[in-house]
Amino acid sequence: MIRALPLLLFVLALLAALSLLAPLGSLTELRRTDPNLAWQLIEELRLPRTLLALGYGAVLGLTGAALQATFANPLASPDITGTSSGAAFGAVAGAYWLGITGPLALAACGAMGAALALCGLLLVAGRRSETATLLLAGVAIALAAGAGTSLLLALAPSPFAFYDSFEWLMGSFVDRSMPQAVTALVPAAIACVVLASRGRALDMMALGDDVAASVGYRPRRLAVEVVALNAIAVGACVSVCGAIAFVGLIAPYAARSLTRGHPGRALVPAAVIGALLLLLADLLVRLAPAGRTIPVGVITTAIGTPLFIWIVVRMRRTVAA
């Protein structure tokens, strides 16, 4: 892990620089005609976009790794557990029904929706459930939250609610401002720093709750902390960028291969890989034909679905062996 991390950070820095500059053609052209405007483009549009892709990716990777360690299940992630859908539901309810416009209040609505979804999952499936139970409960909660979001939008006082929120619902970093980035990333960063400090305890939980408790950790309290911190981090990011699938599932999976299978030690590497994946997805989005916008969530889902199937097949083989 220690050997691979500097290389990953280096690639991440390169991608971040590319994200700030790409597409380079329009930036060079603008720099020649109006240098101030070129700088403004970077500062006001591309910087928040890059920061959001980096930060949200890190949040998804880290929270996914923490959820997987807590639920003792490699398929637990913000999207599979319904956390992201719950956060979207919360944000839509806040924006279109409660008339909330303040970004921080919307982030809080997102966090509450995410917390509601995770509590629902704990009630339905329990914490140490079988993979099938967790998946079914997660799918049910995600579907219910998705249907609830659609219903809220369909009945919203604004007739344009669906149209307005389409791009956001599919996950996007386009045209987000610096204050929006700060609103999403500051609470998320605080939650992630606290979560990252729980790595040793989560590794001990890999040996079972009783072993962790016997050395002085408190598994139940830890689970509540993970759920609450997940809700804050994911809720804040979803309220600004929408729900983005599969990064929270794939990044921890890849990270554990760097930490010799340790779920707790994988938290920080999963954050780095998550940031890398989402930044890459956002760069791919920019290859769309001029005048067309592809939501970044579409790219992560397109790439994540076959990987998800591959993980499930691998898990089946392990069980069969």
Place this chain on the structure above:
Amino acid sequence: MTSVLEARAVTLEGRLSPTELHCRAGEMVAVIGPNGAGKTSLLRAIASIEISAGQVRICGEDAAQSAPARRMRLLSFLPATRSLIWPITARDVIALGLPAPDAGRIDELVEVLELQQLAERPVNHLSTGERSRVLLARALAARPKLLLLDEPLSNLDPYWVLKTLEILRTETKTNGSAVLTSVHDLNQVTAFDRAILLNHGRVVADGEPSKMLASTALAEAFRIEKASSGWRIREGA
């Protein structure tokens, strides 16, 4: 001999009545009793995993108030479940039992528990018996003063049952520690220094294993009796 464990009025509501228990250094104690008697509850309460009331002191210290690193040196708990889902290598699982990195101790345990062929393999790919050995090595790693082992002899072949008992004997002698372990097979009880019989969440007998096996308390608790070729179900049970 020095006292390792002093448990006073240890209680787990609904599962374990107030229990007094003392173990000395070098002592191996078997906890026996029918299914649901409270064996696991007793071990979990002493490990402060779940306890309603009472006081547990290990070598005079309140382990529940100690930091994880100190607690690892005072006690270790081996649960009955051998379920491990993460692909952590056997060597790394043993390392999780150490408060600070100690490659020498891991090598020693790998050799003692004959894990050389398994050390670098992910534990989720090992058989239940192999996992039992890895988890026992993890429990022994920090040389804790009190070993609380829930069915450590289950899922083991006869060689590994004898070998495990031998390893526990050596560890207790070398480290001046005590072992408190739940045992299901009554034939294994004589390998211990002392046996504690639990029934309906309370200690009903405490004494020398061979005498315990011949006692009416044991026959009543298990609803079995001695026969010429082992044990048989008691008449009217």
